[in-house]
Amino acid sequence: MKDVILLIVSAALVNNVILARFLGLCSFMGVTTRVDTALGMGAACTFVITLSAMGDWAVEQYLLVPYGLGYLRTVAFILIIASAVQLNEAIFRKFSPHLFKLLGIYLPLITTNCAVLGVCLLLVEGKYGFMDSTVFAFASSLGYSLVMVLFAGLRERVALADVPRIFAGPPIGFITASLLALAFMGFSGMSAN
Template sequence: MDYLLFLIGTALVNNMVLVHFLGLCPVMGVSSKLDASLSMGLATAFVMTIGGISSWLIEHYVLLPLGIGFVRILAYIVLIAGLVQLMELLIRKGSPLLHRSLGIYLPLITTNCAVIGVPLISVRENHSLAEASLYGFGSALGFTLVMVIFAGMRERLALARVPAAFAGAPIAFVSAGLLALTFMGFGGLI
């Protein structure tokens, strides 16, 4: 039961995008279409989950025993870059159309601050392997949820009559702020 609460808390209460403000670039950049947002969310979810587990293993079996914790960020970036390359290869072979629709945002998962934030926060919080795994998966779940909800909001806004001063990015940021306020309501859950 504690792990379920930990997972829900990570996805909703401590959402990477709306609470930590990490990963805003792909949310703003890819969220104009629902299918592209879901695909980007799932691709990022894969990297966040596997990256959270792998980074814990690297931290506890390589960096700490060798006393080289000062290369933590570099090690995580190399790890995440390798995972993104693997995922990009799989998507290119499995779905070329999806690969084209994600475009430049797919390789940019490597530099997504939410992806690197997961292992760094997990290390700071001194998570166990199970908690690091759940933290990576919960963060990925929350990221994907925000991507899909925000894409739905932006698709609706594209059909709405928005004042000229708010058209485009301004209304997107206002919507993101309202979505963040909504997620703050989950704070009383856990």
């Protein structure tokens, strides 16, 4: 169990997708003006990244590696991510139409989120087994959601603050993001211990 917990802490905090690997920055800046939007996007992303990672692991192990098709990895993974998004949408529309109406808008956005593809490619680098891949993907996306919600909370507060005109809008957003990144650098000390 200790290895699972270490994997989760490492993927979510120490090697955070946004603040340590700089993936998904588009949604990080674009969907974090409100906490509820960030939360919806984070939850939807967590679901899709975890499902995609499972599909990507299977394709990598049983198709790309045995047949020497590694050069098709990026294309194959993008296809799986798009399929996972469509599948999620179909499942939610069928299983819980009310939830789909409430949350469904975030699903199509995920297809174009580079964090999803980034996590899937990192899994290949890590040479994980099935369950480790799934846990790693889940923890990475949990870290993504955490940072999205934290940053959205900060931006909501900054929006109420008296910011000098020259810094208003994206500039103060970038400054806030850099301070958040510095704070997350503290977690890298955990790997040294």
